[in-house]
Amino acid sequence: MPTTQAAKDEIVDRLFAVFRERGFEGASLADLSRATGLGKSSLYHHFPEGKEQMAKAVLERAAAVIDSQILGPAQAAGSLKTRIRKIVGTFDQMYAGGTTPCILGQLSSADIGAEARQNLGQALAHWIEAIEKLARDGGVSPVKARHFAEDWVARVQGALVLQAATGEIGPYRRAMNALLDLSKDSAAGAQD
Amino acid sequence: MPTTQAAKDEIVDRLFAVFRERGFEGASLADLSRATGLGKSSLYHHFPEGKEQMAKAVLERAAAVIDSQILGPAQAAGSLKTRIRKIVGTFDQMYAGGTTPCILGQLSSADIGAEARQNLGQALAHWIEAIEKLARDGGVSPVKARHFAEDWVARVQGALVLQAATGEIGPYRRAMNALLDLSKDSAAGAQD
DNA sequence: GTCTATAATAGGATAGAC
DNA sequence: GTCTATCCTATTATAGAC
Numbered sequence: 001m002p003t004t005q006a007a008k009d010e011i012v013d014r015l016f017a018v019f020r021e022r023g024f025e026g027a028s029l030a031d032l033s034r035a036t037g038l039g040k041s042s043l044y045h046h047f048p049e050g051k052e053q054m055a056k057a058v059l060e061r062a063a064a065v066i067d068s069q070i071l072g073p074a075q076a077a078g079s080l081k082t083r084i085r086k087i088v089g090t091f092d093q094m095y096a097g098g099t100t101p102c103i104l105g106q107l108s109s110a111d112i113g114a115e116a117r118q119n120l121g122q123a124l125a126h127w128i129e130a131i132e133k134l135a136r137d138g139g140v141s142p143v144k145a146r147h148f149a150e151d152w153v154a155r156v157q158g159a160l161v162l163q164a165a166t167g168e169i170g171p172y173r174r175a176m177n178a179l180l181d182l183s184k185d186s187a188a189g190a191q192d
Numbered sequence: 193m194p195t196t197q198a199a200k201d202e203i204v205d206r207l208f209a210v211f212r213e214r215g216f217e218g219a220s221l222a223d224l225s226r227a228t229g230l231g232k233s234s235l236y237h238h239f240p241e242g243k244e245q246m247a248k249a250v251l252e253r254a255a256a257v258i259d260s261q262i263l264g265p266a267q268a269a270g271s272l273k274t275r276i277r278k279i280v281g282t283f284d285q286m287y288a289g290g291t292t293p294c295i296l297g298q299l300s301s302a303d304i305g306a307e308a309r310q311n312l313g314q315a316l317a318h319w320i321e322a323i324e325k326l327a328r329d330g331g332v333s334p335v336k337a338r339h340f341a342e343d344w345v346a347r348v349q350g351a352l353v354l355q356a357a358t359g360e361i362g363p364y365r366r367a368m369n370a371l372l373d374l375s376k377d378s379a380a381g382a383q384d
Numbered sequence: 385g386t387c388t389a390t391a392a393t394a395g396g397a398t399a400g401a402c
Numbered sequence: 403g404t405c406t407a408t409c410c411t412a413t414t415a416t417a418g419a420c
Contacts, residue, residue: 003385023301025217029414042386044415051414101301105350108357109215109293121358147366150354154363155343158297158350162342165300166313171346174339195403221396232397234404242396 003046009061011036011046016058020103024055024110052113059112059119062103065094066123066130074130080137081183087130088176091156098163098172105157128153131179138182152179195238201253203228203238208250212295216247216302244305251304251311254295257286258315258322266322272329273375279322280368283348290355290364297349320345323371330374344371 014036018027032054033040047053069090073083095102104123107116128149135145152175159171206228210219224246225232239245261282265275287294296315299308320341327337344367351363 021301023215023217025215026302028412030412038385039387040413040415041388041417045385104357105353106301108353109213109298110218124354124357147362150360150363151347151351151366154350154354154367155347156350157353158346158348159343161297161300161349161353162316162346165296165316168342170339171342174343175346220394222394230403231405233399233406236397237403 008046011038012057012061015054016061016103019055019058020101020106023106024051024112027051052116055107055110055112056116056119058103059107059116059123063119063123063126066127071126071130071133074133079183080134083137084134084180084183087134088179091176095160095172098159098169098176100160101164102157102160105160124153134179134182140182200238203230204249204253207246208253208295211247211250212293212298215298216243216304219243244308247299247302247304248308248311250295251299251308251315255311255315255318258318261286263318263322263325266325271375272326275329276326276372276375279326280371283368287352287364290351290361290368292352293356294349294352297352316345326371326374332374 015032018031018035022031029040029043029051032051033043036043038046043054044050047057070087073086073090076083092098094100104120104127107120112120128146131149131152132145135148136142140148155175155178156172159169159175162171163169207224210223210227214223221232221235221243224243225235228235230238235246236242239249262279265278265282268275284290286292296312296319299312304312323341323344324337327340328334332340347367347370348364351361351367354363355361
């Protein structure tokens, strides 16, 4: 593999952006070629199985980012408030303050193949796990923390849908605030 | 217009189902032709501007359904509890108990043209308005009712995204329960 | 590892008969 | 109002030179 990992990562990043904006069916090879600066044939050199393999790589990357930027920080040492602030900052970057779609939502109902679908599921599962950890550390009971996490992730996904449809970012902002509230709630500092 | 309105409605319903399951780019003319039982040329007879016009018709229908089945009942006479129960029942039908995508979410980031996009925005706006009314009748302050409504609609949209990705319907069910809770909350029967 | 060129096919759309 | 036949373009994908 003469190509450096960094160069490959760069390619995947560009593909990531296209799939995120246009979805799977909406992203043509011409789009992907333009975004990466590579000819179609070069794309097939890197991804012999075509678009499905590109989507798989993009979702692998998404899962890796969630593990390192969300789940990792959620489980790290430090005060709950500090961890949550860091994570909210990461979301704001990922979603450009709530103005950019989520790759997971965009590909959630597309024909991306079984392997890519598994990456998608894992990324979502780890995201939920991270929020669940934060809620538990905020003193929420195990069952409620699990539900809070699932519901909060749904809320973010939906907020991004509303943004795409109407341009409004209020729902996204309030979702982020609801996460920040975890460090202010209930019987102060229950577990942390 | 020799075609009966009922027949046209039937066609739009079939198109509706295809766009809902496959999205705009994912729905090919072949898919739409198969689902309606009409040849491509017949589809163009009904919708001379092609797919965009079909999407527009489908979203007009979605807006009409929301007006008559959600916003209407929300503003109707009757106890808050009864109205909410009826509306939740309608959602459960629309989304097959949370197992079917929402046409509004599916088309929210697609290239559907300005007119169709306006129908989409109106459908969402009326949906939010309906929930806002319910929240107000449940005794929630105006500002909070507005936020509750936007956030709840986002939550439902996101719950359907999660369902598509993972098959889980818990988030959808809990969202419906959160609406039902409006008639159980706070200073009993504040406004209703 | 990237390119130009070229298939091969699917997709959107139209013409014209019935 | 629907059909068959056809068109044209975009799209996915491959071959082979550099």
